Amino acid sequence: MEKPAIREAERVESFNARNAILAVVAAGHGSGVMEAARQFSAKRGSAVRMKLADSADTMAALGVSVKTEDGKEMVLIVAPDEVTADLLAELNRQCGLQTEARGVLFTMAIKSVSGLD
DSSP states (O other), X not given: OOOOOOOHHHHHHTTTTEEEEEEEEETTOHHHHHHHHHTTTOOOOEEEEEOOTTHHXXXXXXXXXXXXXXXXXXXXXXXXXXXXXXXXXXXXXXXXTTSTTOOEEEEEEOOOOOOOO
């Protein structure tokens, strides 16, 4: 059976009023980010192990001390607008800079999405 065609406008519309939350945490703490996000009905996230490029200069500019040999994990979560502020506050409480996870959190409004065919 053939899938019904979804117009591009409908596909983009379904992602309006959503935000991407990006958490960069110490290696081994990505699962803690997802545990906190599940409290706000986040079902999935994408986690990637990473190494920061020019981390010493970048983090110094942000006023944060980071050991460059430490591994990091980056977790991306998509959340509706109505829970983003509360979710971000909880992530900061559980995984922020003042915790063992040493997390830095970012949010970005999602304006459009492609490649969902």
